Amino acid sequence: MSGGAPSRTERESRLLRAFVELADTLVDDYDVVDVLHRLVDHCVQLLDAQAAALMLSDRRGGLRVMACSSDRTRMLELFRLQASEGPCLECVHTGEPVLIADLATTTGRWPRFAPLALEEGFVSAYAVPMRLRRETIGALNLFRREAGSLSEEDLLVVRALADTATIGILQERAIRRGEVVTEQLQTALHSRVIIEQAKGVLAFAGNLAMEEAFQALRGYARGHNRRLADVARELVAGELRPAELLAVRPRSRSG
Structure with missing residues (x-):
């Protein structure tokens, strides 16, 4: 020095x-x-x-x-x-x-x-x-x-x-890893809420039980190679009409 x-x-x-x-x-x-x-x-x-x-x-x-x-x-x-x-x-x-x-x-x-x-x-x-x-x-x-x-x-x-x-x-x-994990967890929790809301929309529109509504939601997402949460979000926001999901419901069940 x-x-x-x-x-x-x-x-x-x-x-x-x-x-x-x-x-x-x-x-x-x-x-x-x-x-x-x-x-x-x-x-x-x-x-x-x-x-x-x-x-x-x-x-x-x-x-x-x-x-x-x-x-x-x-x-x-x-x-x-x-x-x-x-x-x-x-x-x-x-x-x-x-x-x-x-x-x-x-x-x-x-x-x-x-x-x-x-x-x-x-x-x-x-x-x-x-x-x-x-x-x-x-x-x-x-x-x-x-x-x-x-x-x-x-x-x-x-x-x-x-x-x-x-x-x-x-x-x-x-902390950074924890923030990532926390963010992922929060996203998952939020997605679950949106999916429940979308099930309610479909159940009301198609006079379905909640389980049937979920199967229709999941069948549409799978058939279109999309994330379940994204489809649910669009349905709740009115960007996707319930009739579009319900129309493919029988075909999705066969898969």
Whole structure:
């Protein structure tokens, strides 16, 4: 970090702010991309790093750069390269931290990533998994311009930040899945009401029992390869006349 490591008081204050921001994702609606960008900025300041990036696994199992502390083209190239090799990829695959004190020792291990990182002036790299129980969804990456290992305290900090961010991201995904399920359920419930109304319209128009009216409704929908709820909605709205459904009722029964 160009300004040097923060003082103990500054570090504690920033660490508190970071966790408060991450905690907000658990209780309020939030912009996940903005939160992740703030997270990597906190990492640079808290951990005396020169660069940080957060990468998440996509649905195909690849890695995508979600946030990075620098928008420089070469930096983005470096981070994206980790989709095919590098500490981040290994971290996600193993679910364990990959801590490299000296990247010069890894040119054989990562022949494309290591030289590029060194060319950019990064000497050490650390990747910590974003994992909840058995699910690893990505990794938090740090880069420094000096060789050396992360201190035990720094490792605890970055793991805690990664864990908290992971919980927030997974909760956001769960909420979205829940919204989809809720929407589907609500649609199904609403469709059921419309179908009951359509049965009543048909029963009255054709002097039918409700079960007969339902069979006529379903027979028409099947015969015309349409959704039952759509036919019911049109019938209730007056866009479809009861006589049209009743006219095909005997044929639908034979099917």
